[in-house]
Every structure is written in C-alpha cells, then in structure tokens.
Amino acid sequence: MYNDRYIMNTLSVTSTVKNYPKQHPYEEMKRSILGTKYELSLVFVGNKRAATLNQTYRKKTYSPNVLSFPLSDTAGEIFITPAVAKSEAAKFNLSTDGYIAFLFIHGLLHLKGLDHSDEMDKLEQKYLTKFSIT
Secondary structure (H helix, E strand, O other): OOOEEEEEOOEEEEEOOOOOOOOOOHHHHHHHHHOOOOEEEEEEOOHHHHHHHHHHHHOOOOOOOEEEEEEEOOEEEEEEOHHHHHHHHHHHOOOHHHHHHHHHHHHHHHHOOOOOOHHHHHHHHHHHHHOOOO
8 A cells, every 4th residue: 555644734644546736735724724733644545545535534425635533622633535626626627636635625614614605715715826736
C-alpha cells in the first residue's frame, strides 16, 4: 500500500493513494477557516477505504468525495477520495486538483459547524477566490 505523509504546524497530510495534489496551501486554508490552534488530519484515500468509512460511520453504501469528522472542538479529520473527485470535477467547472481543493474547503466548513446552505455556498466561493482555485 502506498503511504505518503507530511506534517505542517497543526495539519497532518497522509495519503494511501499515489496521486493527490500536494501543491495546495492546505495549512493556510485550514488556518483561514478553522484558526491556528485547530488540529487537523487530512487523508487522501482510495474508493474502497472511502466506501468502508462511509458505511461504518454514515450507513451509506457508496464512495464519497469527501468525509469530515469532528473529533473535538479543536480537532478533526477530513478524508478525500481523489478518484471520485476526478470523475466529478467537470460538473463543477473545476480541474481535478481545483475540485479537490474545493472539497477540502467544503470539509473545513463542515468542521466549523456549517451545514449545506446558501451561507456555506457563499463561503466556499469566497475561499475558492481567496486561494485562486480553478
């Protein structure tokens, strides 16, 4: 199994898949949305692992594009499935890498306590613009 891992300040990035975008400013995005003290684990996973997590924790039977799990008020985890993101990116007029950045932002906003809403949509657009995501 492929395993890539690096840690930045309060963000740990791990991957069990070979291809995922490494160039995004993940730490800066996390700080902008959740603050400097929030401890976050970002994990890029394959379809099978994502489906297992989705079944275990949400009782859903598909591979999701992103899952976010709050662990406490100051810590959480985000799992992103690059293969799913690749198949969905064009629907959102984003490159695959851009869509993965969008999913990360989306997961961060969920960890901040937001549910799907117009407010969440506006904040997603704000951060896509702020970080020049295309």
